[in-house]
Amino acid sequence: MATQAATVDKSPTAPAAKAPVDNRYKLLEATMKRYSYQADSLIEVLHSAQQLFSFLDDELLTYIAHKLKVPPSRVYGVATFYHFFNLKPQGKHTCVVCMGTACYVKGADKIVDAIGKISKIKPGETTADGELSFMVARCIGACGIAPAVVYDGAVAGLVSTEMVVDKVKGWLADGSE
Ligand code: FES
Numbered sequence: 001m002a003t004q005a006a007t008v009d010k011s012p013t014a015p016a017a018k019a020p021v022d023n024r025y026k027l028l029e030a031t032m033k034r035y036s037y038q039a040d041s042l043i044e045v046l047h048s049a050q051q052l053f054s055f056l057d058d059e060l061l062t063y064i065a066h067k068l069k070v071p072p073s074r075v076y077g078v079a080t081f082y083h084f085f086n087l088k089p090q091g092k093h094t095c096v097v098c099m100g101t102a103c104y105v106k107g108a109d110k111i112v113d114a115i116g117k118i119s120k121i122k123p124g125e126t127t128a129d130g131e132l133s134f135m136v137a138r139c140i141g142a143c144g145i146a147p148a149v150v151y152d153g154a155v156a157g158l159v160s161t162e163m164v165v166d167k168v169k170g171w172l173a174d175g176s177e
Contacts, residue, residue: 097115127172
């Protein structure tokens, strides 16, 4: 009895107040456009959304439903059926490191290595204490401020390895350690 129907009457436009620089909706839109907004591209679009946002929240699912003109119930049905879709961040905090070309050439791989070292998890994993989910993504549309990471849904650009390590260490220190 899945009655998780989200409010259907939300605006079909991308939520405005997510983050100061958030081109991820534009990239998602580009994916949908590539598939001509076909309803049967739903799985591909959800994959792309998860790559960009790391998990699929109500707002995002409703947005996709509007754009592809499919009932939100169907979007929810597909997103909940396949285990590879996350509807919630697994950890209390999420850190997504962009590994697109612009970020990669500016040292994103070093950021990924450094996070792996301090958290002892690999991209796609969550720490045992549930404090951190660590992910990598393809271009998140913030190449002008590469290297870019997304902390708890907010894009941060021009980051250094030290800055990211400090941020993540702070989160890890909040929990057990
Ligand atoms: S490559 Fe990282 S934001 Fe584009």
